[in-house]
Amino acid sequence: MFKVLISDPISDMGIQKLYDAEDVTVEKKTGLSEDELAAIIGEYDALLVRSQTKVTPRIMEAGKKLKAIGRAGVGVDNIDLNAATERGIVVINAPDGNTISTCEHTFAMMMALARNIPQAYKKTVGGEWDRKSFVGVELRNKVLGVIGMGRIGSEVAKRAKAFGMEVVGYDPFLTEDRAEKLGVKLGTVNEVSAQADFITVHTPLTNETRGILSKPQFELMKQGVRIINCARGGIIDEGALVEAIDQGIVAGAAFDVFVSEPPTADHPFLNNPKIIVTPHLGASTIEAQENVAIDVSEELLHILRDEPFKNAVNMPPVPANVLSKLQPYFELGDKMGQFLAQMVDGAIGEIIINVSGDLADVDTQPLARYIIKGVLSPYMGSEVNIVNSMHLAKSRDVKIERQKSSTTKGFTNLISLTLKTDKEEKTIAGTLLNGYGARIVQVDQYPVDIAPAGNILLISHTDKPGIVGRLGTLLGTNDVNIATMQVGRKVIGGSAIMVLTIDKPAEKAVIDEIAALDGLTSVKKIQL
Ligand SMILES: NC(=O)c1ccc[n+]([C@@H]2O[C@H](COP(=O)([O-])OP(=O)(O)OC[C@H]3O[C@@H](n4cnc5c(N)ncnc54)[C@H](O)[C@@H]3O)[C@@H](O)[C@H]2O)c1
Numbered sequence: 001m002f003k004v005l006i007s008d009p010i011s012d013m014g015i016q017k018l019y020d021a022e023d024v025t026v027e028k029k030t031g032l033s034e035d036e037l038a039a040i041i042g043e044y045d046a047l048l049v050r051s052q053t054k055v056t057p058r059i060m061e062a063g064k065k066l067k068a069i070g071r072a073g074v075g076v077d078n079i080d081l082n083a084a085t086e087r088g089i090v091v092i093n094a095p096d097g098n099t100i101s102t103c104e105h106t107f108a109m110m111m112a113l114a115r116n117i118p119q120a121y122k123k124t125v126g127g128e129w130d131r132k133s134f135v136g137v138e139l140r141n142k143v144l145g146v147i148g149m150g151r152i153g154s155e156v157a158k159r160a161k162a163f164g165m166e167v168v169g170y171d172p173f174l175t176e177d178r179a180e181k182l183g184v185k186l187g188t189v190n191e192v193s194a195q196a197d198f199i200t201v202h203t204p205l206t207n208e209t210r211g212i213l214s215k216p217q218f219e220l221m222k223q224g225v226r227i228i229n230c231a232r233g234g235i236i237d238e239g240a241l242v243e244a245i246d247q248g249i250v251a252g253a254a255f256d257v258f259v260s261e262p263p264t265a266d267h268p269f270l271n272n273p274k275i276i277v278t279p280h281l282g283a284s285t286i287e288a289q290e291n292v293a294i295d296v297s298e299e300l301l302h303i304l305r306d307e308p309f310k311n312a313v314n315m316p317p318v319p320a321n322v323l324s325k326l327q328p329y330f331e332l333g334d335k336m337g338q339f340l341a342q343m344v345d346g347a348i349g350e351i352i353i354n355v356s357g358d359l360a361d362v363d364t365q366p367l368a369r370y371i372i373k374g375v376l377s378p379y380m381g382s383e384v385n386i387v388n389s390m391h392l393a394k395s396r397d398v399k400i401e402r403q404k405s406s407t408t409k410g411f412t413n414l415i416s417l418t419l420k421t422d423k424e425e426k427t428i429a430g431t432l433l434n435g436y437g438a439r440i441v442q443v444d445q446y447p448v449d450i451a452p453a454g455n456i457l458l459i460s461h462t463d464k465p466g467i468v469g470r471l472g473t474l475l476g477t478n479d480v481n482i483a484t485m486q487v488g489r490k491v492i493g494g495s496a497i498m499v500l501t502i503d504k505p506a507e508k509a510v511i512d513e514i515a516a517l518d519g520l521t522s523v524k525k526i527q528l
Pocket residue numbers: 074075095098099102147148149150151152153170171172173202203204205206208209230231232256257280281282283284378379380383
């Protein structure tokens with residue numbers, strides 16, 4: 001008999017399958033402190049949570065029998081995934097069940113914003129009959145900017161079309177084809193910022209998306225733009241938004257999520273009459289809570305019964321003989337993926353992985369999972385992992401090709417990675433060097449020797465005197481210390497690259513200054 005503990009309020013209808021299962025007993029104990037949970041978790045085979053329970057390494061250490069942790073929802077920010085993976089605990093989530101509810105909440109926020117409903121309600125119930133202060137705007141014929149066109153963003157776009165809005169969207173995975181099918185015009189973040197009357201964000205919170213709408217974007221926006229965030233706090237810079245409201249650029253904003261939740265009483269959003277707020281209610285509908293509970297309960301039963309399951313967000317088992325050959329290359333593969341994903345421009349359409357040497361003797365799928373996780377993680381953050389990376393890439397129509405070849409170019413083993421986007425095709429190669437560890441040994445056609453870690457600047461330029469000096473001076477002036485520097489070229493005076501590792505990330509303004517140097521073709525900031 002398996003024992004399942006439910007430690008957050010979760011829809012009873014949704015977990016009926018667990019109650020009905022003859023091989024499962026279910027106990028509900030909500031509101032437990034970490035101490036209380038740690039004291040009892042040892043009895044249970046599975047734990048089912050929403051977002052309140054923090055499943056820390058200590059809880060997992062105490063959960064000696066734990067086989068699975070289920071999250072009734074999308075974000076697994078409250079579960080320590082590394083600790084779960086280390087202990088072989090499968091973590092599953094329910095990514096689809098709350099899409100529509102969150103999309104509808106976004107629309108509710110957009111309409112409340114357009115018609116000042118919360119503000120008007122407050123005055124009316126306060127006894128005032130004020131019709132002059134709350135003249136709104138129509139959605140029809142307005143431009144909606146959608147940043148992040150995944151599950152929720154795409155549903156929002158569809159509904160906006162029905163309201164007669166024009167939609168302009170940005171997502172690194174949004175190809176021309178898919179955009180056309182959705183009736184969405186493609187744009188960059190800055191283009192979306194400049195064109196939209198309403199802007200809504202639907203990305204995860206990652207290094208790339210943190211502050212994706214900040215001061216420079218607000219400065220590009222139309223006077224009177226309205227902003228909505230029902231995704232994650234921090235995607236829109238909270239301080240810059242308040243400033244843009246004060247400057248009259250932003251007419252109003254609607255937020256369901258905050259950098260820190262719940263926000264403190266002095267949070268600037270709470271006393272601003274132009275900002276409407278809800279307490280992270282996107283997924284709070286009867287239907288969504290039922291859907292996510294059904295999805296996660298079914299998956300938990302599969303895991304407990306050793307049946308195949310799909311929505312794991314951490315690690316699957318790999319046969320020992322395959323693991324021993326591939327494991328040393330997992331981290332390199334992940335870093336190569338992150339490196340190349342930050343190097344390319346455009347929407348990724350194809351990932352080609354080529355291995356040679358001993359690595360070619362085994363099934364390289366587990367390694368490919370790490371590489372693809374690396375490729376997707378700058379866009380998807382902690383949502384992507386080695387269990388779901390292939391699935392996520394394929395579900396976004398990204399073609400994956402695994403090849404084997406006999407050319408190791410003098411190395412014992414070589415991994416070569418190519419990304420094809422709608423704009424370009426780029427390749428890097430990496431290996432493990434005896435005594436030196438992981439190295440990227442080729443970037444495009446140039447031989448290099450880069451440890452894939454820390455802050456890297458990758459610069460394409462024309463090979464001519466003075467560039468290295470000007471760049472060094474510029475970085476020095478901006479207090480950016482160069483740790484290592486390499487240059488590579490094909491012919492004297494031709495195209496060349498420079499790879500610098502620097503001691504701290506370069507600010508956007510510094511990158512812009514570098515890009516403006518005479519002779520430079522491109523500069524890419526890579527963070528590993
Ligand atoms: N308010 C709530 O209660 C609630 C409920 C559900 C989901 N969410 C949040 O909503 C967000 C979207 O959820 P989803 O289910 O649509 O996820 P999803 O994975 O289907 O879509 C996210 C999209 O963001 C894109 N993206 C990643 N980096 C980007 C970047 N730099 N610029 C533009 N786009 C980028 C991805 O390519 C992907 O298509 C998540 O943050 C999720 O946690 C909030």
